[in-house]
Amino acid sequence: xxxxxxxxxxxxxxxxxxxxxxxxxxxxxxxxxxxxxxxxxxxxxxxxxxxxxxxxxxxxxxxxxxxxxxxxxxxxxxxxxxxxxxxxxxxxxxxxxxxxxxxxxxxxxxxxxxxxxxxxxxxxxxxxxxxxxxxxxxxxxxxxxxxxxxxxxxxxx
Numbered sequence: 001x002x003x004x005x006x007x008x009x010x011x012x013x014x015x016x017x018x019x020x021x022x023x024x025x026x027x028x029x030x031x032x033x034x035x036x037x038x039x040x041x042x043x044x045x046x047x048x049x050x051x052x053x054x055x056x057x058x059x060x061x062x063x064x065x066x067x068x069x070x071x072x073x074x075x076x077x078x079x080x081x082x083x084x085x086x087x088x089x090x091x092x093x094x095x096x097x098x099x100x101x102x103x104x105x106x107x108x109x110x111x112x113x114x115x116x117x118x119x120x121x122x123x124x125x126x127x128x129x130x131x132x133x134x135x136x137x138x139x140x141x142x143x144x145x146x147x148x149x150x151x152x153x154x155x156x157x
Contacts, residue, residue: 014109021051050113053090053139057119061151063144066119070094071137072110078139080132086125089118090139122146 058065068090070078078092096112099105121130124146131142 050115051111052115052117055117063142064121066090066139066141066143068117068139068141069137070134070139073137075134078134080139080141082121082127082130086121086123087118088121088130088141088143089116090141091116119143 053068053070055069056065056067058067066088070092073092073094077094078090081089081091083089091114093114094112119141121143122145125143126146129144133140
């Protein structure tokens, strides 16, 4: 009885944190750029998702790089789709480890279940030039800038 009381003093806090994260992700609207042709905007996970991966967004002269950490997720469990409206969506799932008989878990801090992250690509982006690579639990997406957004040197004659 004493073990149950003192066994995991942070259990309730972790449960509340997960609930708040789910609620926040369902209520968060897409981050919008004032000029959608110049930036990659992001939306948080959908209400159906259990967690969402950490993502870095980087702009280069050639385009945008989206780097997502997906630890423990298999390549075949990840999909990337581009909608007609220019929404690039990364979806996937990570299976929970099976509990074996005789085992007793003392803490479960890792996230499991489905995830989804969406990014609005600039208008005029050529979908055929978007690339995705997955290695060592890291997904790298490269979104080229539209032709009109490329810097160009003009020779003076």
